[in-house]
Amino acid sequence: MKHQPFEAEHFFHLYNRGNNDENIFLEQENYSYFLILMKKYLLSVADVYSYCLLPNHFHIIIKFKEESQQEVGKNNSKISLHQPISNMMNAYTKAINKRYNRRGSLFQEHLKRIKITEENYLRNLIIYVNTNSTHHQIEDYRTYKHSSYDALISDQETSIKRDEVIELFSDVNNFKHVLSSKKLNIETLQELILE
Numbered sequence: 001m002k003h004q005p006f007e008a009e010h011f012f013h014l015y016n017r018g019n020n021d022e023n024i025f026l027e028q029e030n031y032s033y034f035l036i037l038m039k040k041y042l043l044s045v046a047d048v049y050s051y052c053l054l055p056n057h058f059h060i061i062i063k064f065k066e067e068s069q070q071e072v073g074k075n076n077s078k079i080s081l082h083q084p085i086s087n088m089m090n091a092y093t094k095a096i097n098k099r100y101n102r103r104g105s106l107f108q109e110h111l112k113r114i115k116i117t118e119e120n121y122l123r124n125l126i127i128y129v130n131t132n133s134t135h136h137q138i139e140d141y142r143t144y145k146h147s148s149y150d151a152l153i154s155d156q157e158t159s160i161k162r163d164e165v166i167e168l169f170s171d172v173n174n175f176k177h178v179l180s181s182k183k184l185n186i187e188t189l190q191e192l193i194l195e
Contacts, residue, residue, distance in 0.1 A: 004115045006081035008067045011116035016107045017057035031146045041088035047161045052132040052147040059129045123168050
C-alpha cells in the first residue's frame with residue numbers, strides 16, 4: 001500500500017520520519033528551508049493541499065498535475081513523478097548533514113505514500129494533517145507555524161490549493177469548526193498511517 005506508483009491527476013499522502021526517530025527539523029530555519037525545497041521541487045509536478053512539519057516527521061497531501069502540465073526535462077522527455085520528490089529529500093538531507101556535521105541517511109529508508117481515492121478520506125486526512133501538532137501534543141494547531149492551517153484560513157497569497165481545500169468543507173468557518181470539533185475517525189487514519 002505504501003509503495004504504490006505515483007500517478008498523474010491523483011492525490012497522495014506523503015510522509016516520513018527521521019531515521020531512528022531522530023529530529024529532522026532542529027531549528028526554525030530548517031522548517032523554512034524544507035518549504036523552499038517543496039516549492040522548488042514539488043510544485044513542478046504537483047499541487048500541495050496541506051502539510052504539517054513536526055520535529056521528527058512530516059505529512060504532505062499533494063495532487064499530481066496532468067501529465068501535459070508537468071515540466072519537460074532534458075532531451076524533451078517527461079520527468080518521472082518520483083524524481084522531483086527524491087531530489088527534494090536528497091537536497092534537504094545534504095543540507096542538514098552539512099550544516100550539523102552529520103553523516104548518513106536523515107530519513108527512514110523509504111518515503112511513505114498512500115494514494116487517496118475517496119473524497120471523504122481526503123477530507124479526514126486534511127483535518128488530520130492540519131491538527132497534527134495538537135495530536136502529538138507539540139502545540140495547539142491554531143498557533144503552530146509549521147503547517148498549512150494559517151495559509152488555508154487566511155486570504156494572503158499562498159501556493160497551497162486553498163480554494164480547493166476550503167470547498168471540500170463548504171466555507172472557511174465550517175473548515176475551522178470541523179477542525180476544532182475534530183469530526184473524523186482518527187483511529188482509522190492512524191491504522192492506515194501506521195504511526
